[in-house]
Amino acid sequence: MILLELMDNIWIVLGLCLFIWIYGWAKESLGSAKLAILFAVIVFYLTFYSYPYLVWILAGFFIIQTAGKELMTQLNPFGGDQLH
Structure with a gap:
């Protein structure tokens, strides 16, 4: 019972974090807050x-x-500055 409640709470927090992340990316990419x-x-x-x-x-x-x-960047197998 406690495990199910914990999983529900994790699911809600994960959902909020991903929604904010998707919104931030979309706002930056699309340029419009309503469209994002x-x-x-x-x-x-x-x-x-x-x-x-x-x-x-x-x-x-x-x-x-x-x-x-x-x-x-520490494990960059190709060397150089590709990931910056």
Whole structure:
């Protein structure tokens, strides 16, 4: 019972974080806040309700984008400055 409640809370927090991340990206890419909200709502709905397994792929991508950027620059097999 407690585990199910914990998973529900994790799902809500993950949803909010991904929604804000998608909105920020869409606002930067599309240039319009209203269009970005519409885009984020559509992507959020399709991801969380139609294809929930994609949430974990997006969560992994989010972690790589935020925490893995420095790691990728240290592990750059090609050398140089490609990841900056």
